[in-house]
Amino acid sequence: MARVRSKDRLKNEINASSMADIAFLLLIFFLVTTTIAEDKGILVKLPPWSDQPADVQQFKTRNVYSVLVNAQNQLLVRGQEMKISELRDKTKEFIANPTRREDLSESPKRALISLKNDRGTNYRTYLEVYNELQAAYNELWEEAAFKRFNTSYEQLSNANKRTIRNEFPLVISEAEPTSYGVE
Numbered sequence: 001m002a003r004v005r006s007k008d009r010l011k012n013e014i015n016a017s018s019m020a021d022i023a024f025l026l027l028i029f030f031l032v033t034t035t036i037a038e039d040k041g042i043l044v045k046l047p048p049w050s051d052q053p054a055d056v057q058q059f060k061t062r063n064v065y066s067v068l069v070n071a072q073n074q075l076l077v078r079g080q081e082m083k084i085s086e087l088r089d090k091t092k093e094f095i096a097n098p099t100r101r102e103d104l105s106e107s108p109k110r111a112l113i114s115l116k117n118d119r120g121t122n123y124r125t126y127l128e129v130y131n132e133l134q135a136a137y138n139e140l141w142e143e144a145a146f147k148r149f150n151t152s153y154e155q156l157s158n159a160n161k162r163t164i165r166n167e168f169p170l171v172i173s174e175a176e177p178t179s180y181g182v183e
Contacts, residue, residue, distance in 0.1 A: 062103060063110045065094045069129055071120030084128050091136035095168065108140070108168045116175035133172055140168045 067087070068076040075082045082090065095111045097104040105111035113133055117126050138153075144164045145153040153164065 059112055060106070060110075063105045064112050064114055065091065065105070066114045066116070067129060067133070069115075069117040069121045069125060071118040073122050073125040075129065084125075084132060087129065087132040088136045088139070091133055092140055095136065096140060109166075111171065113172045114175060115172055117177050119177045119179055121177070130172075134170075137168060137170045141165065144168060 066078055070076065075084060075087065077087065077090065091113065094104050095108050095113075097107070115130065115133065117129075141153045141161075141164050144167055145151060145156055145160075148164070149156060149160055153161065156164070
């Protein structure tokens with residue numbers, strides 16, 4: 001019987017020379033096939049870029065709803081302090097003007113929301129204010145859809161949605177932020 005030498009025995013090790021290649025190929029595969037979800041942020045349609053000076057339009061002060069957010073995250077709406085929780089209802093009242101008050105907008109088509117913030121404004125506060133202004137329009141569109149078509153705004157056809165948006169056009173003007181603590 002032949003004697004088994006230690007050299008002839010199978011070695012208990014794995015050849016790892018190609019492991020790095022396999023790991024690298026797997027890494028590339030997952031990088032290429034993975035989709036990365038992007039934050040959409042605030043969806044705002046910006047006007048096209050133009051080198052020509054903009055047309056300066058004069059608005060009646062009764063049609064402008066100025067919202068200022070200072071560096072201390074306080075709201076000043078049309079010269080009056082306001083809480084963010086009150087902003088949506090007051091904005092809806094300004095835009096629709098159901099009682100035809102002289103200090104509110106002439107009509108929803110002429111209403112302009114002017115939003116201005118300070119560079120020191122907390123981003124969260126800015127988003128809360130912007131969301132409240134957007135929510136005011138969303139509620140007006142929903143109410144108009146039920147009143148006119150007896151259904152919710154989301155269930156309307158695109159043509160009917162345009163009709164509602166023509167009645168209550170979303171006009172939010174964002175001014176350049178001021179320096180810290182100026183307003």
